[in-house]
Amino acid sequence: MLLDLNSDPRTSLPPGFSPGAVLADGTQEFFLNMGPQHPSTHGVLKMVLRLDGETVLEVVPHLGFIHRAIEKMGENETYVQYIHLTDRMDYLSSHINNLCVCLCIEKAVGMGVPERGEYIRVMVSELQRIQSHLLWWGAFGLDLGAVTAFLYGFKEREKITGLFEELCGARLTMNFFRPGGSVSDVPDSFIPKTLEIIEAMKFNLDEFDTLVTRNPIMRERTVGVGVLSREKAVSFGCTGPVARASGLNFDVRKHDAYSAYDRFEFDVPIGRNGDCFDRYLVRMEEMRQSLRILEQAARSFPGGQYRSKEKPVIKLPAGSHFASVETARGMNCTYFVSDGGVKPYRVKSRSPGYSNLSALNEMARGCKIADIVAILSTLDLIIPDIDR
Amino acid sequence: MNANFAVDVLRARLPEPWANLIVTVLGIGILVGFISLNTMFLIWVERKVCAHFQARLGPMRVGFHGLLQPVADAVKLLLKEGIRPRASDGFAYFLAPLLPLIASFLVLAVLPFSRTLQAVDLDAGVVYISAVSGLGVLGVLMGGWASNSKYSLLGSMRSGAQLFSYELSLIISLLLVVMSSGTGSLQGVVASQTGPFWDWWAFKLPGAGGMALLLFLVSSTAELNRGPLDLSEAESELTGGFHTEYTGMTFALFFLAEYINLFTVSALGATFFLGGYLPLQFGIPGLDPLLALIPGPCWLWGKAYFLIFLFMWFRWTFPRLRIDHLLALEWKFLLPLSLGNLFFGATLIALGWLLP
Numbered sequence: 001m002l003l004d005l006n007s008d009p010r011t012s013l014p015p016g017f018s019p020g021a022v023l024a025d026g027t028q029e030f031f032l033n034m035g036p037q038h039p040s041t042h043g044v045l046k047m048v049l050r051l052d053g054e055t056v057l058e059v060v061p062h063l064g065f066i067h068r069a070i071e072k073m074g075e076n077e078t079y080v081q082y083i084h085l086t087d088r089m090d091y092l093s094s095h096i097n098n099l100c101v102c103l104c105i106e107k108a109v110g111m112g113v114p115e116r117g118e119y120i121r122v123m124v125s126e127l128q129r130i131q132s133h134l135l136w137w138g139a140f141g142l143d144l145g146a147v148t149a150f151l152y153g154f155k156e157r158e159k160i161t162g163l164f165e166e167l168c169g170a171r172l173t174m175n176f177f178r179p180g181g182s183v184s185d186v187p188d189s190f191i192p193k194t195l196e197i198i199e200a201m202k203f204n205l206d207e208f209d210t211l212v213t214r215n216p217i218m219r220e221r222t223v224g225v226g227v228l229s230r231e232k233a234v235s236f237g238c239t240g241p242v243a244r245a246s247g248l249n250f251d252v253r254k255h256d257a258y259s260a261y262d263r264f265e266f267d268v269p270i271g272r273n274g275d276c277f278d279r280y281l282v283r284m285e286e287m288r289q290s291l292r293i294l295e296q297a298a299r300s301f302p303g304g305q306y307r308s309k310e311k312p313v314i315k316l317p318a319g320s321h322f323a324s325v326e327t328a329r330g331m332n333c334t335y336f337v338s339d340g341g342v343k344p345y346r347v348k349s350r351s352p353g354y355s356n357l358s359a360l361n362e363m364a365r366g367c368k369i370a371d372i373v374a375i376l377s378t379l380d381l382i383i384p385d386i387d388r
Numbered sequence: 389m390n391a392n393f394a395v396d397v398l399r400a401r402l403p404e405p406w407a408n409l410i411v412t413v414l415g416i417g418i419l420v421g422f423i424s425l426n427t428m429f430l431i432w433v434e435r436k437v438c439a440h441f442q443a444r445l446g447p448m449r450v451g452f453h454g455l456l457q458p459v460a461d462a463v464k465l466l467l468k469e470g471i472r473p474r475a476s477d478g479f480a481y482f483l484a485p486l487l488p489l490i491a492s493f494l495v496l497a498v499l500p501f502s503r504t505l506q507a508v509d510l511d512a513g514v515v516y517i518s519a520v521s522g523l524g525v526l527g528v529l530m531g532g533w534a535s536n537s538k539y540s541l542l543g544s545m546r547s548g549a550q551l552f553s554y555e556l557s558l559i560i561s562l563l564l565v566v567m568s569s570g571t572g573s574l575q576g577v578v579a580s581q582t583g584p585f586w587d588w589w590a591f592k593l594p595g596a597g598g599m600a601l602l603l604f605l606v607s608s609t610a611e612l613n614r615g616p617l618d619l620s621e622a623e624s625e626l627t628g629g630f631h632t633e634y635t636g637m638t639f640a641l642f643f644l645a646e647y648i649n650l651f652t653v654s655a656l657g658a659t660f661f662l663g664g665y666l667p668l669q670f671g672i673p674g675l676d677p678l679l680a681l682i683p684g685p686c687w688l689w690g691k692a693y694f695l696i697f698l699f700m701w702f703r704w705t706f707p708r709l710r711i712d713h714l715l716a717l718e719w720k721f722l723l724p725l726s727l728g729n730l731f732f733g734a735t736l737i738a739l740g741w742l743l744p
Contacts, residue, residue, distance in 0.1 A: 032538050039627060054542070054711060145615055145708025151442040217616060217707050369542070370625050370710045 014048055016060035029057060032369075036065050040143050040373040043383030047360075049372065056372060059364045061357055067387040074347035079105050079314050079336075080179065082347065086334075087173045089351060090385035092132040093327035095124050095164075098177040103258055104323035104334045105179040108316040114305040117181030118260035123194065123297045124167070124176060125259070125325075126290040130201065131160040132328035133287050136380045140280065141212055143377040144221055149212050156204050163193050179314060181307030194298050198291050205287060213284065222276035226363040226375035229274060236362070237355035240330025241286060242379060245271030245278035252326035264293045276371075279378040315342055329353055329380055353379075353386040415507050419496060427647045428458040433693075434647075434700055441704040468636030473535060476633065480534035485638045487527030488645035494520040495652050500575050502665045502684035513574040514566050517656065518559050521611070524645065525551040528613075528630050531642070535633035543629025546619045546711050553718040554610035554617075557726040561603040564596060564733045565589045565660045578664035584671040590661040594741065596733035601661045603726045605695070608653045609702055610714070613646065616706035619714060650696060658691035 014031055035046035044065035050058040070089060074082040083101045087094030099121055106113065113121070134157040141149020161171050166187055168176040176182050212218050228238070233246035243250055251268040253261045269285035271278030316338035324333040330352025337346035356379050363375050398407045432447070432455055439446025447454025472481055498513045500506040510516050525548065532544020566572055568589060569580035581588045590601045610617040621629040628634075631642045658664055665684030669676045709717070 030538065032542075040625065054546075141707065145618070146706060147438075147615075148442050148704050151444065155443055211705075212707070215707060217709055220713050221707060221710060368710055368712065370708070373625050 014060070016048070016062075017050055017058055027052065034372070036062075040376060041383075042139060042376075042381065045357075045376075045381065045383050045386075047372070049369070051369070054368050056364050056367055056369065059361045059372065061360060063357075063387055065387065066384050068384075070388045071347045071349055075344055078342050079316065079344065082344065083178070084173075084175050086349070087175050088384060089349065089388055090327055090329060090332065090353070090382045091172055092135060092382055093128055093329065093332070094172070094174045095128045095176055096325055096327040097332060098175060099125060099259070100323055100325040100332050100334045102177045102179050103325065104321050104336055105314060105316065107323055108321040108336070108338070109179075109311075109314060111180050111311070112308050113181050113259075114308055115260075115302045116185075116304045117306045117308070119297050119301055120182050120186055120306060121177060121259045122261060122264070123294055123301075124164075124182075126293050126297075127160050127163065127194070127197070129290050129328045130287050130294075131157050131164075133283050133290075134160070136283060136328075136377075137208060137212075140377045143373045144218060146212060146215075146218070149208075152204075152208070152211065156201065159197055159200065163190070163197065166190070166193075178307065178310075180310065181305075185306040191298050191301055194294060198294055198298070201287070201291055205284065208284070213280070219277065221370070221374055222280060222378070224273070225276045225367060225371045226378065227273060227275045228359055228363050232359065232362055233274065236359040238330070238359055239352050239355065240326070240328070241279055241282045242330065242356045242359070244269065245282045246274030247272060250331075252324050252331050256324060258323070258325060260297075261293075264296050266290075266293050276374050276378045283380070313342060315340060316344070324350075327352060329382065329385070330356065349388060351385045351388065353381045353383075357381055357386055412507070419507060420493070423493070423496060423648055423651070426651055427644060428462070430647045430651060430696070431458045431461070433696070437697065437700045438704050441701075462640070465636055465640040470636045470638060473537065473633050475536040477534040477536065480530050481633075482638065484527045484531030484534055485634065485641035485645070487530065488524040489527075489641055489648070491520055491523035491527070492645050492648040492652050494523070495656070496648075498574055499652065499655055499659065500578055500664060501688055503575075505685060506575065509573055509575045512572045513577075514559075514562055514572045518555070518562075522555065524649065527642075527645075531634070532630035535630075537633050539626045539628070539632045540630050543619075543621065543626045543632065546626075547613060547630060549711070550610055550617070550619055550714060551613075553715060554607040554722075556607075557603055557718065557722045558607040558611055560723075560726040560730055561600040561607065562656075562660055564593070564600045564730050567730075567734060568593060568597075568737055574659055574664075578659055578666060581663040581666060584669040584676075585663065588661060588663040593733050593736050596729055596736055597661065599729045600726075600733070601657070603722060603729065604657055604661065605698060605702075607718075607722060607726075608657065609699060610718070612649055612653055612699070614650070614699060615703035616708050617714060618703075618708060619711055650699060651692060654692040654695035654699065655688060657695045658688055662691045662695075664688055664691075 029050055029052055032049045032051055033046070034049055035041040036044040041047070046062040046065065048060045048062065049056055068088070070085050074085055077085065079101075083098050086097040086101050090097055105111070134153045138150040138153025138157070141147070141153065164174050165171050166189065168174050168183065228242070228246045230247040233243045233248050238246070238248075239250065247270055249268060249270055252258070254268050266289045269282045269289065271282050316336060318338055318340040321336045321338065322333065324331055326332075331350065332352060333350035335348040335350070336344045339345040360375065360379065364372055367375070398410060402410070435457070436446045436454070447457035450456040450460050472478060495517055497507040498510050498516055500509070528547045528551070529544050532540040532547075535541075565577060569577045571577060571580070581592075586592065590597045613621060621631070626632065631639055634642060665688040667680045667682060667684070667687050669679060
C-alpha cells in the first residue's frame with residue numbers, strides 16, 4: 001500500500017497511526033518519512049513520524065525491508081547447517097547467535113562440552129559483546145553529531161575483529177561454534193592477544209568517558225530523554241541493556257546461566273531512570289564487566305580437548321527444544337520443533353531487537369526529532385535481526 | 389608598501405576616474421582569486437585536521453599529501469548533473485545558493501588585509517558587516533523553502549531561528565571593540581591595537597576582551613552552521629537539512645559560501661580582537677623589528693588560521709546540540725552574558741582601567 005504522507009490528518013491517516021485530535025492552536029500536523037535510507041536508522045528501518053513542528057506525536061516503524069525468511073530456510077537445512085544462517089541475523093553478535101543454536105542442540109541430544117570448549121565459548125562471546133558495544137558507542141557518537149567518536153570506536157573494534165579473523169577466517173558473519181564445542185582450537189596467540197586487548201580496553205574506556213560520557217552537551221541530549229519505565233519495559237518484552245537501564249534486573253548469563261558463566265564473577269549493571277543516558281551507562285559498564293570475565297577466563301584458561309566427540313548425523317528427539325542466550329542486545333532464543341528427522345520441523349528465533357523496537361513509540365512521544373535519533377541509537381537496533 | 393606604490397604610479401599616469409576604476413577592478417580580481425584559492429586550501433585543511441583528530445590520514449592520493457584533492461572534488465561537482473526536484477520553485481531554488489556566496493564576498497570588501505590592501509574603508513564598517521551578513525540567512529531560508537521537501541524546510545526553519553538569534557550576541561561582542569576603539573571603521577579598529585600583543589582588544593580590556601572573543605567564537609560557530617551548532621544541516625537527523633535537495637554545482641555553491649564565511653569570520657575575529665594585520669610584538673627590542681618584517685596580509689592570514697583551527701577543534705570534538713537547547717543557550721545565557729560583558733567593558737573604559 002502506498003503511503004500518502006501529504007494527506008491531511010483530519011481526513012485520512014497513513015497506516016498504523018491512531019486517530020487523534022486536531023491541534024488546538026489551529027496549526028496542522030504533518031508526517032515525515034524517516035528511512036529506509038536515512039543516515040540514523042543504521043540499515044533499512046523505516047519510520048513514519050507524526051509531527052507538530054519539531055515535536056514528535058507518534059512514531060510508526062515499518063519493518064520487512066530485509067526479511068529473508070531465515071527461520072523458513074532453517075526448516076530445509078540440517079541442524080548444523082542452520083547454525084551458519086543465524087550469524088546473518090544479528091551480525092554483531094554472530095558468535096552468540098551460533099552459541100544459542102548449539103546450546104539448543106546439545107541440550108536436546110545430551111551432548112557435553114569439554115572444559116576448554118566452554119572457556120573458549122565464554123571468552124569469544126564476551127569479546128563479541130565488547131566488539132558490538134564498541135560499534136554501538138561509535139555509532140551513538142555519530143548519531144549525536146560527534147563524528148570523531150565513531151572512528152575511535154572502530155579503531156578499537158578492529159583489534160577484536162582481527163582476533164576473530166584469526167579464529168575463524170571471517171570478520172563479520174563469523175561462524176565458529178559447533179555442537180559440542182567449536183570448529184577448531186584457538187591459536188596459541190589467542191590468550192596473549194586477548195590480554196593485550198583487555199589492557200588496551202581499560203585505557204580506552206577511560207578515554208571514551210573523557211570524550212563522550214563527561215561531555216555536557218551529550219548529557220543535555222540524553223538525560224531524561226526517551227524514558228522507559230520498568231513496567232513498560234516488562235510489558236513490551238524488552239531485554240538486554242534497554243530493560244536493565246529501566247531497572248529490570250534480568251540477564252540470561254546470570255539468571256539462567258549457560259555455558260561456563262556460573263564460574264565467573266561479574267555484576268549486572270542496572271539503571272534507575274530508563275532514559276537514554278542510563279542505557280548509555282549500562283552499556284559502558286557492561287564492557288567493563290565483560291573485561292572482568294575475560295580476565296578471569298584468560299587467567300585460568302584450561303588445556304585439554306576443545307570439542308567433544310563429533311556425531312556424523314545429529315537428530316533431535318521428537319518434541320520441542322529451547323535455549324536462550326544473552327547477546328549484546330538482549331535475550332536471544334532458539335526454538336526447534338523436531339519430528340525426529342535430520343532437519344527441524346519448525347524453527348523460531350526470538351530476537352531482542354524486535355521487542356526493544358516496539359517500545360519506540362512509548363519512548364518517543366513528545367520528544368524532538370533529534371531525540372528520535374538518540375533513542376534509536378541507544379536501542380542499538382540491528383535491522384536484519386528484527387526482520388530475520 | 390608595494391601595493392601602495394603601484395596605486396601611486398597609476399594615479400600619477402592616468403586621469404583620476406580611470407585610475408580608480410582600474411584599482412577597484414584589480415582589487416576585486418585579486419580578492420576573488422585569493423579567496424577562491426584560499427577556500428580550496430581551507431577545505432584541504434579541514435579534511436586534514438579532522439583526519440588527524442580521528443587518528444587517520446585523510447586525503448593522501450591526489451598531489452602532495454592530498455593537496456589537490458579539493459581541485460578533483462571541484463571538477464567532480466562541476467561535471468555532475470544538476471537535478472532540480474519537480475515540485476520545487478525553480479527561480480528561488482537556483483537563486484538561493486548565490487545569496488550566501490554574495491554575502492560572504494560583500495563582507496570581505498571591508499576587511500583590511502594591510503594598511504592599503506582593502507577594497508573599501510567604510511566609516512560604519514561594523515554596521516555594514518552586520519547588515520550584509522544577514523543576506524546569507526535569506527539564501528538558506530529560500531533554499532529550504534524552494535526545495536519543497538520536508539527535511540529542507542525543517543532545516544531552513546531551524547537555521548532561520550538559529551542565525552537570527554546568534555547574530556545578536558555576535559554583534560554585541562563586536563560592539564565592545566567598537567566602543568573601546570571609538571571607531572566603526574575596520575582600519576581604525578586595527579590602528580587602535582598598534583603595539584605589543586597585550587594592546588590587542590582580546591587582552592587590553594582585562595577580562596571583558598577575552599570574554600568578548602569567546603562569545604564571538606561561540607556565536608560565530610552558530611552563524612557559520614558548523615558543528616556542534618550545525619543544526620540546519622544535522623546530517624544524522626535531517627540528512628542534509630536545507631541543502632538536502634541540492635546536487636552538483638548548486639550544492640557546491642552552498643559549500644563554497646560556508647568555507648568563505650569560515651575564513652571571513654575568522655579574519656574578522658582576528659581584526660577585531662587579535663590586532664588584524666599588525667605583526668605580533670612582544671616588546672623585545674631585538675625581536676620586534678624582525679617580526680615586523682613579515683608583511684601584514686601574512687599576519688592576518690596566520691591569525692585567521694589560528695581561529696579556524698579552533699573552529700575545527702570545536703567541530704570535531706563535540707556532539708550536536710538540540711534545537712531548543714540551542715535557542716535556550718542563546719536567549720537565556722549568551723545574550724545576558726554578552727550584555728553584561730558590554731556593560732563591564734564600558735565601565736572599564738569609563739574608569740580608564742585598561743592595560744598600560
